[in-house]
Amino acid sequence: MSLKENLRVMVVDDMSVSRALISQSLEEIGIRHFATESDSGAVLGKLATSPVHLVISDMNMPGLSGLDLLAALRGNTATQKIGFILITGTPSPEVLKRGQELGLNNLIRKPFTAATVKTAIERVVGPL
Amino acid sequence: MSMQSIRDTFFEECEDLLEALAEGLARMETGEADSECLNAVFRAVHSIKGGAGAFALSDLVAFAHRFETVLDEIRSDRLDLSDEVMHVLLRSADHLADQVEAAREERSIDEEVTAAFLVNLGTCLGDAGFEAPAADEDFGFSAITLDFGASPGLPAFELPDLGFAGPEFPVTDHPRPDLSHPDPRTSGSGATAAPALADLTPDKKTSAPRHRIRFIPWPQFYSNGHDPLVLITSLAAPGELEIRPDLSSLPEFAEFDPAKPCLAWDILVASHLPEATVEAHFEFVRGLCELSVAPEITPAPAPENPAVALPWPAPLPEPLVEPLTIQSRAPEPEQVVISPPAGPPPDAVIETSALPPEKDTPRDATGEGAGALLRRRLPKSEDDAEGRGPKPTLRVDLERVDRLINAVGELIINQAMIEQSVTDLSLPADTEIISHTEDYRLLARDLQEAVMAIRAQPVKPLFQRMSRIVREAAEATGKPAHLVTIGESTEVDKTVVERLADPLTHMIRNAVDHGLESAAARVAAGKDPEGTIRLSAAHRSGSVIITISDDGGGLDRNRILAKAISRGLVAEGAELSDAEIDNLLFLPGFSTAEKISNLSGRGVGLDVVKNAVGALGGRIAISSTLGSGSEFTISLPLTLAVMDGMVISVAGQTMVIPIASVIETIRPTAADLHLLGTSDRLLSIRGRFLPMIDVAECLGFGRRDPAQASLALLVETDAQAHCALMVDAVLDQRQVVIKGLDSNYGAIPGVSAATVLGDGQIALILDTEALTSNMSGLINGRNGANYLPPAAGATAAPASQSFQPLAARAQALPQPQTGAPHAIH
Secondary structure (H helix, E strand, O other): OOOOHHHHEEEEOHHHHHHHHHHHHHHHHHEEEEEEEEEEHHHHHHHOOOOOOOEEEEEEOOOOOOHHHHHHHHHHOOOOOOOOEEOOOOHHHHHHHHHHOOEEEOEEEEEOOOOHHHHHHHHHHHOO | OOOHHHHHHHHHHHHHHHHHHHHHHHHHHHHOOOOOHHHHHHHHHHHHHHHHHHHOOHHHHHHHHHHHHHHHHHOOOOOOOOHHHHHHHHHHHHHHHHHHHHHHHOOOOOHHHHHHHHHHHHHHHHHHOOOOOOOOOOOOOOOOOOOOOOOOHHHHHOOOOOOOOOOOOOOOOOOOOOOOOHHHHOOOOOOOOOHHOOOOOOOOOOOEEEEEEEEEEEEHHHOOOOOOHHHHOOOOOOOEEEEEEEEEOOOOOOOOOEEEEEEEEEEEEEEEOHHHHHHHOOHHHHHEEEEEEOOOOOOOOOOOOOOOOOOOOOOOOOOOOOOOOOOOOOOOOOOOOOOOOOOOOOHHHHHHHHOOHHHHHHHHHHHOOOOOOOEEEOHHHHHHHHHHOOOOOOHHHHHHHHHHHHHHHHHHHHHHHHHHHHOOOOOOOOOOOHHHHHHHHHHHHHHHHHHHHHHHHHHHHHHHHHHHHHHHHHHHOOOOOEEEEEEEOOEEHHHHHHHHHHHHHHHHHHHHHOOOOHHHHHHHHOOOOOEEEEEEEEEEOOOOEEEEOOOOOOOOHHHHHHHHHOOOOOOOOOOOHHHHHHHHOOOOOOHHHHHHHHOOOOOOOHHHHHHHHHOOOOEEEEEEEOOOEEEEEEEEOOOOEEEEEEEEEEEOEEEEEEEEHHEOOOOOOOOEEEOOOOEEEEEEEEEEEEEEEHHHHHOOOOOOOHOOOOOOEEEEEOOOOEEEEEEEEEEEEEEOEOOOOOOOOOOEEEEEEEEOOOOOOEEEEOHHHHHHHOOOOOOOOOOOOOOOHHHHHOHHHHHHHHHOOOHHHHHHHOEEEEEEEOOOO
């Protein structure tokens, strides 16, 4: 079984448009197992019970921001090894710095295409 | 999901975002914005930018980017929120809305306008300037490749598909506790433990005494459909529960019996719950499980092999009855981790580790040793997070809702018909079908109300748009003004909200342009130079009341009257009451502004507003106090589809009159009726004289002897004047489904719509406003008389002729057949 057929991804974004766009890209890449979640707070519990390999999260969200979510995942034994890709428009140096400190796996810049998403994922999990 | 539908979603989402933006900016304007509000405002613009980027709407992205930069500066306290900046923000939000609208309609917006807004935003930033969006693709960020485990070949990926929502997914390389039992996971039974997660929330013992509950479900528990997870977690607030599964009864794999539950739980719950409450909680599963509740005892020290010698090694009791049938569900998969909405925040962990060591001792004994004791942890702040989230909503195509509403309308008609048929059978009162039809009626009404609620929308977006109108009007007239809105959450039918936009816009502009005095005049009058426009909405006895008021100079009645006389609308020397003068404003072609401003004097008068409100079945009224302002009150029905009506009989015709307009019914005696002149009649009631209108005559059924009038309906008109409508009889009072006549037949003067009654007969719904509008006798011939015969000229042939056909027309309407689509929709 190839990697992309087994890779489990959780997409976190409060905007349904972004979720739809990311989902579309993932489908295009051929990643079958992905779920989407709009509430960055609720996703923590979900990931603790049913972990995934990779989280693709937006940066700007109400409640927990993308980096807050990353910090929370890293602070939990069950989820600390999950790969984390942050989607952001223009990352500020602070975001980059904090992301690196937290072990952010990669960034995807908006606007993205299926190709850029694929490249970003491959850099984290290896060739799909 | 196609790109087109994602694009549609984007614009729908934009509406919400723009609404959130407007709301946040309004709070910023009043100075009550906290950092969360600033964040929300920023996020709204940011999200619009993000979405726009995906659809290559570069103008929108560029503008949103600069807007967002300014907001970011404010958010991070680098820029003061001065009045000027606030103004720019508000206007920029307006422009952003325009841009979104333009993008949606795929037209371009004047670049110069956008450029001007960009300059304004740039001025806010001053020297800080804008950095161009970063162009480097990789941000100088190096990706970190995941290590999925020590063993080569990514073992985690070689697992069979467990289904995405599976309870366990071993990404973590956390070691599993060495259970002496074979891992039930391998049996594929679904009874998986999640030991890897066992210590993700470090346990801590509260010092308070607790109840220990021993809970062992028997097979009947599951076959009855109970769920231990729900039962246990609903026992107490999160954080007050410590739940520990007892796996000791798990059999060897070969002996596994899917119909035999093996799990038991030990639950520790804070003892402020009385024991009786705890027992009552398990009331419904009594006899389906073994249950014991006792105060917590400090258990014995942890045994060496935790999995073998658990502190509660009690074996499962033999079920009292062997299950004879196949259970409807397998034993509940052990759901050890009750997922909290959010994981423990770092500070909670710190707090835990900072606990005195002695408090850890019992934990070691009870829980950690077994590696399965978990504690649900839910910090307070998470509750807030839950409450803050948006209500789950569903976007539904309006057409579908309208289809539903149509169907419900037909259902109500059908219900009325069935009821009528049952009544016609004259069955004994205790016949079952009578109570069934009664139930049917109530259900139909419930259904109708529920469906109407779908269409109900808060007036908030409409009101928010108005604050923009005030800003623009204030700018155009040079009169400083702000809008205060009240009752934004009042819900009104969607159509009403949509169709109110234009009249409201017009009235708000009027209020600023004509209502408010100039700043200098206001100061001279001792008022705040900035005018206040108030817009409020409220529900009042089945209607929605919307008021638009200003604190301006009020109506200058002398000028209005002079104008009306000069335009020939009112006879010279006529004596009009204040209310009558105010109502002159609603006459077509009336404009009081000394010079027509290019803002509100666009040749549309308040008569257009009045017509629009009238088309919605509403009414409009003015009140004004010289020197302190005017107030327009619009009262609208809650829904346009159904109304409560009084079924009356006029000249042998069955008609419906909206019950909202009827104040009382009177059976006048001959002594109460007074003739005025040769033909007008007055009804004397409690010392007042009210004009009496013969409905039959108005509709062209011919004139009758006033003395024959058996019944008078007292109705209230727009101008709050009362008058009496003469009818033959009141037959019923019922909910009627409004079926418009305009598209199927054409407008009929004096009739607002039609409905289908229970007996299948079509009844016309009377427009009381039109019927009574010729009562303001002094405004002869201007208002309503173009279709209603003047009271004095009822016998005049042309008028009678134009009305005569109405009775015939009503008869000529096709009669509906049950089950077939009605001719009137």
